[in-house]
Amino acid sequence: MFVILAVPRIARLLYPQVWIEDDFYLESAWLVSAGLRPYLDFVHPHLPMLELAVAPYLKLFGASHISIEILNEAVVYLSSLLTWRLAARLASRRVASCAAILFAFSSLVFRFHVYERENFVAVTILGAVLVAADDSLQHPLSTSRSALLVLLLILACSIKLTAIIPSLVILAWIAAARRQLLDAIICGGGLAAGLITLVAVFYFRYGSEFLFQAFVFHFMKGADTTANLTAYPAAILDLLVPLLVLGWARIATDFRGLPHRPSLLLILGLVIANYNLHNGSGIGVRATDANHTLVQQSNNTAGWSSLVLVAGASLLAKDANIFILGSIAIIVMHSAFLEHIAADPGTGTVQAPGPMDYAPAQLSAVS
Numbered sequence: 001m002f003v004i005l006a007v008p009r010i011a012r013l014l015y016p017q018v019w020i021e022d023d024f025y026l027e028s029a030w031l032v033s034a035g036l037r038p039y040l041d042f043v044h045p046h047l048p049m050l051e052l053a054v055a056p057y058l059k060l061f062g063a064s065h066i067s068i069e070i071l072n073e074a075v076v077y078l079s080s081l082l083t084w085r086l087a088a089r090l091a092s093r094r095v096a097s098c099a100a101i102l103f104a105f106s107s108l109v110f111r112f113h114v115y116e117r118e119n120f121v122a123v124t125i126l127g128a129v130l131v132a133a134d135d136s137l138q139h140p141l142s143t144s145r146s147a148l149l150v151l152l153l154i155l156a157c158s159i160k161l162t163a164i165i166p167s168l169v170i171l172a173w174i175a176a177a178r179r180q181l182l183d184a185i186i187c188g189g190g191l192a193a194g195l196i197t198l199v200a201v202f203y204f205r206y207g208s209e210f211l212f213q214a215f216v217f218h219f220m221k222g223a224d225t226t227a228n229l230t231a232y233p234a235a236i237l238d239l240l241v242p243l244l245v246l247g248w249a250r251i252a253t254d255f256r257g258l259p260h261r262p263s264l265l266l267i268l269g270l271v272i273a274n275y276n277l278h279n280g281s282g283i284g285v286r287a288t289d290a291n292h293t294l295v296q297q298s299n300n301t302a303g304w305s306s307l308v309l310v311a312g313a314s315l316l317a318k319d320a321n322i323f324i325l326g327s328i329a330i331i332v333m334h335s336a337f338l339e340h341i342a343a344d345p346g347t348g349t350v351q352a353p354g355p356m357d358y359a360p361a362q363l364s365a366v367s
Contacts, residue, residue: 006077009076021116033055038206044213045213050117071115079119080104087099087100121159125152127152128167131145131152132178141180154198161214167191171187268326275302275333306333310323
C-alpha cells in the first residue's frame with residue numbers, strides 16, 4: 001500500500017504540465033523567505049503560519065515550482081497514509097485501502113499539486129481525528145493526547161481559518177459519540193486560548209493591518225458590504241449542513257449495525273463521487289456567462305447518471321432504502337451545485353444568466 005499510494009504522487013511530479021491554483025500563496029511564501037513582512041510589505045488574507053513554516057524550506061532548497069511541489073506531494077502522500085490508518089481503525093483494511101486509493105488518485109489532489117493551503121490543513125485535521133478516535137473510545141482522553149489534539153487543531157486553524165469548522169465537528173464528536181463532554185470542553189478551551197494567543201502575537205508584530213486583512217478583508221472577500229460577512233456562514237455550510245445531519249443520524253444509530261447495511265453508505269458515497277467527477281471543484285466557483293450552459297449540462301448529467309446508478313443498485317439489492325437515501329443525496333447535491341454555479345458573486349443570490357446574455361465563440365476558416 002505504501003508503494004501504491006506513492007505512484008500518483010510520483011506520476012504528478014513527472015507530469016510536465018504545471019497547474020498553479022493560487023500563485024499568490026506561492027509568491028507569499030517566497031516573499032517571507034526573502035525577508036518581507038506579510039500585511040505590511042504585501043497583502044495576505046490568511047494567518048501567516050504556513051508561510052512562516054515554509055520559508056525556511058525555501059531558503060534551504062530554493063524557491064522553484066519543483067521544490068515546493070515536492071513538499072506539497074509529500075504532504076498529500078502523508079494524508080493518504082493517514083486516511084488509510086483512520087479507515088482501518090474505524091472499519092476494515094479493505095475499506096481503508098479503497099479510501100486511501102480514492103483520495104490519492106482523486107482529481108483534486110492532482111489539480112492542487114504545486115502548493116495549496118488545503119493540503120496542509122487536511123493532513124493536520126486527519127491527524128487530529130486519529131488522535132480523537134483512538135482505540136480506547138470508552139475512556140477519557142489522556143493528557144498527552146488532549147494536548148496533541150489541541151496542538152493539531154490550532155495548527156490547522158492557523159493555516160486556514162475555515163478549519164475551525166472541522167475542529168468544532170471533532171469536538172462535538174468527542175462530546176456526543178465518546179460521551180466525554182469535559183474533554184471536549186477542555187480541548188475547545190485550549191483551541192480558543194491558542195488561537196487568541198496567536199492573534200495577539202501577530203497583532204503585536206504586524207498591527208491593525210493584520211486584523212483587517214486576515215479577518216475583515218478575508219471574510220468579506222474584498223467587497224465593501226456587511227451583507228457578505230453576515231451571509232458567509234450560509235455560503236459555506238449549505239452543503240456541509242445536510243452532510244452533518246447525515247453524520248448525526250449515523251452516530252445516533254447502533255454502531256454494530258453498520259456492517260449489515262454497508263450498501264446504504266456505499267450508495268451515498270457513489271452519488272457524491274459521481275457529482276464531483278462531473279462537476280469537478282465547481283462548488284463556490286461562479287459560472288460565467290460563457291460557461292454557464294456547459295456547467296448546467298454537467299450538473300444535469302451527474303443527476304441523471306446518479307439516478308440510474310441508484311435505481312440499478314436498488315433493484316439489484318432489492319432494497320427500497322437504497323433508492324430513498326440515494327434520491328435524497330441526489331437532491332442535496334444537485335441543489336448545492338446548481339445554486340453555487342448560478343450565484344452572483346456580489347450579492348450571493350441565485351440569478352442564472354439568460355440565454356441571450358452571451359454569444360458562443362465563432363470559428364472561422366483560416367486559409
